[in-house]
Amino acid sequence: MKAIKDVIKNLPLNANQISTDPEIIKVYGKDWTTYFDIHASAVIFPESTNDVSKIVKWAVLEKVSLVPSGGRTGLSGGACALNYEVVVSFDKMNQLTDFNSIENSVRCQAGVITEQLQNYAKSKNLFYPVDFAARGSSQIGGNIATNAGGIKVLRYGLTRDWITSLTVVTGTGEILELNKSLIKNATGYDLRHLFIGSEGTLGFITEATIQLTTPPPTLEVLLLSCENLSQVIETFKLFNSKTKICAFEMISDKAMLKVLDSTQLPNPFTAIHPFYIVVEIEKASEEESLKNQQTLEEAFSLGFVTDGLIAQSDQQAKNFWRYREDISESLAKHSPYKNDISVRISFITEFIAELEKIIHNHYPDWTVVWFGHVGDGNLHLNILRPPGLSKEEFVKECQKVDVEIFTVIKKFQGSISAEHGVGLTKRNFLNFTRSPEEIQILKQIKNIFDPHGIINPGKLI
Numbered sequence: 001m002k003a004i005k006d007v008i009k010n011l012p013l014n015a016n017q018i019s020t021d022p023e024i025i026k027v028y029g030k031d032w033t034t035y036f037d038i039h040a041s042a043v044i045f046p047e048s049t050n051d052v053s054k055i056v057k058w059a060v061l062e063k064v065s066l067v068p069s070g071g072r073t074g075l076s077g078g079a080c081a082l083n084y085e086v087v088v089s090f091d092k093m094n095q096l097t098d099f100n101s102i103e104n105s106v107r108c109q110a111g112v113i114t115e116q117l118q119n120y121a122k123s124k125n126l127f128y129p130v131d132f133a134a135r136g137s138s139q140i141g142g143n144i145a146t147n148a149g150g151i152k153v154l155r156y157g158l159t160r161d162w163i164t165s166l167t168v169v170t171g172t173g174e175i176l177e178l179n180k181s182l183i184k185n186a187t188g189y190d191l192r193h194l195f196i197g198s199e200g201t202l203g204f205i206t207e208a209t210i211q212l213t214t215p216p217p218t219l220e221v222l223l224l225s226c227e228n229l230s231q232v233i234e235t236f237k238l239f240n241s242k243t244k245i246c247a248f249e250m251i252s253d254k255a256m257l258k259v260l261d262s263t264q265l266p267n268p269f270t271a272i273h274p275f276y277i278v279v280e281i282e283k284a285s286e287e288e289s290l291k292n293q294q295t296l297e298e299a300f301s302l303g304f305v306t307d308g309l310i311a312q313s314d315q316q317a318k319n320f321w322r323y324r325e326d327i328s329e330s331l332a333k334h335s336p337y338k339n340d341i342s343v344r345i346s347f348i349t350e351f352i353a354e355l356e357k358i359i360h361n362h363y364p365d366w367t368v369v370w371f372g373h374v375g376d377g378n379l380h381l382n383i384l385r386p387p388g389l390s391k392e393e394f395v396k397e398c399q400k401v402d403v404e405i406f407t408v409i410k411k412f413q414g415s416i417s418a419e420h421g422v423g424l425t426k427r428n429f430l431n432f433t434r435s436p437e438e439i440q441i442l443k444q445i446k447n448i449f450d451p452h453g454i455i456n457p458g459k460l461i
Contacts, residue, residue, distance in 0.1 A: 004041040004086070007062040012054050017045045017092070028089050029067075029081040031074040033425065034335065035395050040067070040081035045092045049167055049175060049206040055088060056204070056455075057173035065454045068200040070142030071113065073134040075338055076423025078146070078199045078459050085457070088204065090141050096120050104212045105164060105181060110141025110205050117210065126212040129156035133325040141205045147197035149419040151324075152280075154375045155246040156213075160196045167207035168195050171450030181209045194445065199421045200456040202449040217284035219246060220292055221317040224299070224308040225273035229349045232275050235304045236345070236375055242295045244282040248375030249324045251276040255331075255371045259323055262330035268323070269307045277374075278324045327371050334384040335391055336369070337398040341409055342378045342418035351412050352379070358404050359383065363397070378418040381405075406432035422460045430461065 008018060019025070020042045029040035046052045059066050065085040072079055081087050090111035098107035104126055108117060114135040121128040130143065132150030142148075144166070148159045156162075164181040178192040179185055195202055226232045236248050251259075253274050260267055268276075283289045292310075299305040311317035343351045352370065359368055366386060372379040385394040406416050410432045417426050417433075430439060442461045447453075 004064075004084070007058075007064065008042055008086075010062065011044070011058050013044065013046070013051060017047065017051070019043045019045075025087070028069050028072070028087045031072045031077065031079040033075055033077045033080065033423075035391060036077055036080045036082060036424065038081060039084050040087045041084040043069070043087045043089055045089050046206075047092045049169065052088070052169045052204050052206050053173045053175055056169055056171065059086065059454050060172065060452050063452075063454075065457050066204075067456055068141070068145070068204055070110065070139035070145070071134065071137045073138045074142065074146065074421060074423065075340065076199075076417065076421040076425045078421050078423030078456070079142075080424060082424075083458070090139060090206075093141075093206065098209075099124065103181070105209050106212065108140050108208050108210050110139060110144075110207065112140045114138045114140065114143060121212045122215075124212070125215070127215040128162070128210065128212055129216075130159050130162060133328065140208060140210070144196050144205050144208055145198060145200045146419070146421045149373070149376070149378065151247045151249060151373065153373065153378075154240075154248060155216075155244070160193065162211045163192065163196060163208050164211050165209040166192045166195055166205060168203045168205050170203040171452055171455045176203075194449075199423060199460045201446055201460050203455055216246065217282050219317075220281050220283045220289070221311040221320050222277075222279040222281070222296065222308060223268055223311075223320045223323065224277045224279065224296075224305045225269055226275040226277065226304065227306055228274060229352060231304045232277060232374060233345065233349055234302070235277060235299050238299055238302070238304065239279060239281065239295055240375070242298075243292050244284075244288070245279065245375065246282060247278065247280040248373070249278040250370070250372055250374040251278070251324055251327065252370040254367060254369045255327045256323060258330040258369065259326050262333075263322065263326050265319060265322060265326075268309060268320075273306060276323065278320055324371070327369075331369060331382055331384065334367075335394065336382040336384050337395060338420075339381040339402075339405060339416075340378070340418050340420040341381060341405075341414060341416060342376070343409070343412045343414035345374070345377045347412045347414070348374065348377065348379070351408065351414070354408050354411075355381065355405060358408065359401065362401050362404075377414075402429065409433070424459060427458070427460060 025040045028043045029038040067081040067085045067087050069079050069087045069089040093109040094111040095109045118128045143159050166178040168176050367384040369382040406429050415433050
C-alpha cells in the first residue's frame with residue numbers, strides 16, 4: 001500500500017481541509033470508547049456533499065479506507081480508526097438551511113450539533129424532540145447513523161421518526177437523494193431507512209431534512225423512590241395508563257451515590273433508596289395537572305412509591321434531571337465497562353435478576369451500576385474498574401462474561417445494543433440478536449452500497 005503522504009496530494013481539496021498532524025489525528029480518530037489503539041493516517045474536512053463524493057472517488061482509486069467522524073460521542077468504537085484509515089470529519093458541514101414554514105422542516109448538514117438544531121427549532125417557535133445528555137457535542141449525521149434515541153423516546157420516538165429525506169454518498173462516490181421529504185411515496189424500498197442506523201457502513205450521510213414539531217405543553221418533572229425493581233415497573237404501568245409520559249428514567253442507588261459524590265448535589269430524600277425514577281409528564285391544563293397529582297397519590301397508596309417530589313421550579317426540575325444525566329460523567333473516573341442493552345419492558349425485572357446473578361458469581365466484589373430508559377426497555381449496565389486492576393486486564397475480564405450476558409439477552413429476545421450501536425465492541429456478538437440469515441443479508445446490502453469495502457470497514461458486520 002502506498003504511503004498516505006504520496007496519495008493525499010492527489011485529493012482534490014484545499015490544503016486547509018487536510019491534516020496529517022498527529023495531534024489532530026489523535027482527537028478525530030476515536031470516539032468515547034477508551035480501550036482501542038488509534039492508528040489513523042489523516043483527517044479530511046469536507047465542506048459539501050460534492051467534497052464527500054470527491055473523497056470517496058479518490059479513496060476508491062487509491063485503495064484507501066475511510067472512517068466517518070461526527071461528534072465522536074459514540075460508545076461502540078464505530079468512529080475509531082485502527083488500521084491507518086483516513087478519517088472524514090463533518091465539523092465543517094454544520095449549516096442549517098432551507099427552513100420550510102409550511103411543512104415545519106429544515107435542511108441540515110451532517111455536522112450540525114444536536115443542541116444547535118434544538119435551539120434553531122426554538123427560534124422558530126418549534127421543537128426538535130430527540131434529546132440526550134450528549135446534545136451539546138453529538139452531531140446530526142452521527143445521530144442518524146445510529147438512529148439515536150435518548151430520554152424522550154416514549155413520547156416522540158427515535159431519530160428515524162424525524163427524518164423526511166437524506167442525501168448520502170455511497171461507497172462508489174455516487175450521490176443519492178432519498179425520499180425527497182415526501183409524506184406519501186409508495187414507489188418501492190425506502191432506502192432512507194437503510195442508511196438510518198447503518199453506523200456509517202453503507203456510505204456517508206451528508207445532509208438531511210428534519211421534521212420539527214410544535215413545542216410540548218408545560219411539563220411536570222417528578223423524582224420518585226422505589227424499594228425494588230418490580231415497584232419501578234408497576235409505577236411505569238400506572239403512569240403510562242393515566243398520564244402523558246415524555247420520559248421515564250430509572251436510577252439505581254449506586255448510580256445516585258456516585259452522582260451525589262461527584263456533583264455535590266443534595267440528597268433529594270432523607271435516606272438512600274434502592275431505586276429512583278425521574279418522570280416527565282405533560283401538563284396541558286389544570287385538569288391534567290390534577291390527574292398527574294392523583295396518579296402520584298395512587299402510586300403511594302398502592303405501595304409502588306415510597307417517597308416523591310414534584311419539581312416546584314425550573315431549577316429544581318433541572319436538578320432532578322441532573323441526577324440522571326450526570327451519571328455517566330460521575331462514573332467516568334472508574335473507567336466503567338459499559339453494556340447498552342434492551343428487552344421488552346415486561347421482562348426487565350426477571351432479566352436484571354439473571355444478569356446480576358451472573359456478574360456476582362464471577363466478580364462478587366465488583367461494583368455494578370444500573371440506570372436507563374426503563375420506559376422503553378433500554379438499560380445501561382456499568383461495571384466499575386476495581387482499584388489496582390489495569391484497564392487492559394479489566395476489559396479482558398469483563399469480556400469473559402460478555403458471552404454469558406448476551407446469552408441471557410438472547411434468551412429474553414433482547415438486543416445487545418439498544419442505542420449505542422454495534423461498531424467494534426459488539427461486532428463479534430451480533431449473532432446473539434440477529435440470525436445467521438439476517439447477518440448474511442446485511443453483508444449483501446453492505447456489498448451493494450460499498451462494493452470496494454472502504455467505508456468504515458470492520459464495523460457492525
